[in-house]
Amino acid sequence: MNEMEFAPRCVGLSSGKPTDPCCIVVFGAAGDLSRRELIPALYDLACQSLLPEPFTIVGFSRDNWDDQAFRERMRRAVSEERTFDAQHWERFAPHLHYVTGNFDAPPEGDYALLRDKLQSLQKRHGIPDNVLFHLATPPDFFCGIVNRLDAAGLATSDHGWRRLVIEKPFGTDERSARDLDRKILEVFKEDQTYRIDHFLGKETVQNLLVVRFANPSFEPIWNRNYIDHVQITVAEDIGIGTRAGFYEKTGVVRDMVQNHLLQLLCMTAIEPPVRYDGAGLRDETAKVMQAIRPLDVRKDAVRGQYGPGHMDGKAVPGYRAEKNVVPESNTATYAALRVMIDNWRWAGVPFYLRTGKRLARKVTEVAIHFKPTPHLMFPIEQDSSSGNVLAFRLQPEEGIMQTFVAKQPGPGLCLEPVTMNFRYASAFGIEQLPNAYSWLLHDAMGGDQTLFARADWIYRAWQIVEPVIAHWTSEVAPDFPNYTAGSWGPLAADGLLRADKRAWKSL
Incomplete structure (x- = not known):
C-alpha cells in the first residue's frame, strides 16, 4: 500500500x-x-x-x-x-x-x-x-x-x-520560562498557546500509552513489583556541525534532557488518565514531574564531552576542535542521569536517562526492564540485565520489541533470550511513518492541546535540571574530553549503573 x-x-x-x-x-x-x-x-x-x-x-x-x-x-x-x-x-x-x-x-x-x-x-x-x-x-x-x-x-x-x-527551547531556566510565558500571555491566552515537542508526535511515543492502557496484559505489571528499572536513550551520531553558537550556550541538558527525555519519562510513568484529552493526560504528566526526587548531582549525574574519533570509517574532530568552539570549552555533549520517582507506583525503581552527540549510532529507545522471576527452577543464572525487556524504539525503524527467555530446540534444556518485533512496515504496510510534526500541526489546527507541554510542566522541568546545569557550569570538568567519538559515552556512565548492579542495554 x-x-x-x-x-x-x-x-x-x-x-x-x-x-x-x-x-x-x-x-x-x-x-x-x-x-x-x-x-x-x-x-x-x-x-x-x-x-x-x-x-x-x-x-x-x-x-x-x-x-x-x-x-x-x-x-x-x-x-x-x-x-x-x-x-x-x-x-x-x-x-x-x-x-x-x-x-x-x-x-x-x-x-x-x-x-x-x-x-x-x-x-x-x-x-x-x-x-x-x-x-x-x-x-x-x-x-x-x-x-x-x-x-x-x-x-x-x-x-x-x-x-x-x-x-523549544522555552526559556533557558525557570525564571526565563516564566518571563517568556508572562509576555506571551499578555497577547495570547493559555488555550491559544501550543509549546511543541516533536517527540510527543512520534507514533511509538503514543503507542507507549496504547500498549500499556489498551492491553490488560501490561498495565497490571507496570509498577515497582515487576519492573526492575527503566532506560531511556536518545543517542545522536552527529556532532554540533555549524551550531557552536547555539550549543555553547545551551549544552546537552538544556538541549535534550529538559524536554525530550523528561517527556519520555512522563509518558512511561504516568498514571492512567481519566480520559485521553488535554486535561487528563497533562494533569497526570504534571503529577509525575512533581514526584521526581531532587537530583544529587555528584551521585546521580554523569557528564561527558566527545573527543576525536571515527564515524563510518572517517576521522571526526572532538568537540573542542569544532568550528567556533573555544579550545578549553566546559560544555557537556553527553549526560546520564539516575532519576527516582517518589510515588506509590515507582518507589525504588530507577529511571536511567542518557543522551549525547557523536555516539556509536543514532537511536532513541525506552526500555522497560522487568525483574527476574522470584524462583527459577531451571539450572541457569539470571540477573536483571538478561531478563525480560520491553523496548519502544522511536528511531530508527520505529517499533516495539519484547525480549524474553525461551528453550532452544533440541534434546537439552538450553535457554536463550529471543525477541518478538512489532514493525509498522509489516503490521500496517507503512514503509515510512508520517512526520511527527504532521500530527502535532493537525492537532494545533484542531485546537487539541493533548500532546503539547503545559506551562507548569515546563517550569517543573527547569526546576529538576537547573541544579545539574548550575553545578556543571561552576565546576570545570578536569577530564574533558572523556569519550571518543563513535563510542557509547564516558566510562563513568557505565559506573552509574554498575553501582546499582545493572548495565546499559546494548543498542
Whole structure:
C-alpha cells in the first residue's frame, strides 16, 4: 500500500478529518526547521487529505523570495525528506505563499504586509479568519514577534480563532520560562498557546500509552513489583556541525534532557488518565514531574564531552576542535542521569536517562526492564540485565520489541533470550511513518492541546535540571574530553549503573 493512500482501518478517538479552514503562517520559513520538518509535514497532511479546505500557508522570513521561489525551494526540500509524489505536489504547491520580512521590523512595515497578504488570500479563497502562527525562529525573537502581531492587529479576530505554536527551547531556566510565558500571555491566552515537542508526535511515543492502557496484559505489571528499572536513550551520531553558537550556550541538558527525555519519562510513568484529552493526560504528566526526587548531582549525574574519533570509517574532530568552539570549552555533549520517582507506583525503581552527540549510532529507545522471576527452577543464572525487556524504539525503524527467555530446540534444556518485533512496515504496510510534526500541526489546527507541554510542566522541568546545569557550569570538568567519538559515552556512565548492579542495554 502506498503511504500516501494509507487510511486507518479502525475508528479511534480522533476523527481523522480535516480541521476548520485556516491560514498557517510560518515565521522562519526559510530556515532549516521549516525545510526539514514543517513544510514536509504539511505536505504529508495534504497527501492524506487532512488539511482543511480551503487553506493557505504563508512563509515569513528575511530571504528576498517571492511565492514562486518559496515553492521551488520547498519542493526540493520535500523531495529530499519524504517519499515524493509529483501529482500531490502540484496540488499542494499553489497553497504556498511568501512574505519577505524581518522579525524585528516595525508593525506598520513588514507585519502590515503580512496582514494585507492574509486578508487578500482569505478573500480570494473564501477562508474564514482563522490563523495558526508557528514560530520556527531563534527563541530571542519569540516575544518580539508576538508583540508585533498584536500591534499589527493580527493577534485577535472577532470572526475566527488565533493559535500560536512555539518551538523549544522555552526559556533557558525557570525564571526565563516564566518571563517568556508572562509576555506571551499578555497577547495570547493559555488555550491559544501550543509549546511543541516533536517527540510527543512520534507514533511509538503514543503507542507507549496504547500498549500499556489498551492491553490488560501490561498495565497490571507496570509498577515497582515487576519492573526492575527503566532506560531511556536518545543517542545522536552527529556532532554540533555549524551550531557552536547555539550549543555553547545551551549544552546537552538544556538541549535534550529538559524536554525530550523528561517527556519520555512522563509518558512511561504516568498514571492512567481519566480520559485521553488535554486535561487528563497533562494533569497526570504534571503529577509525575512533581514526584521526581531532587537530583544529587555528584551521585546521580554523569557528564561527558566527545573527543576525536571515527564515524563510518572517517576521522571526526572532538568537540573542542569544532568550528567556533573555544579550545578549553566546559560544555557537556553527553549526560546520564539516575532519576527516582517518589510515588506509590515507582518507589525504588530507577529511571536511567542518557543522551549525547557523536555516539556509536543514532537511536532513541525506552526500555522497560522487568525483574527476574522470584524462583527459577531451571539450572541457569539470571540477573536483571538478561531478563525480560520491553523496548519502544522511536528511531530508527520505529517499533516495539519484547525480549524474553525461551528453550532452544533440541534434546537439552538450553535457554536463550529471543525477541518478538512489532514493525509498522509489516503490521500496517507503512514503509515510512508520517512526520511527527504532521500530527502535532493537525492537532494545533484542531485546537487539541493533548500532546503539547503545559506551562507548569515546563517550569517543573527547569526546576529538576537547573541544579545539574548550575553545578556543571561552576565546576570545570578536569577530564574533558572523556569519550571518543563513535563510542557509547564516558566510562563513568557505565559506573552509574554498575553501582546499582545493572548495565546499559546494548543498542
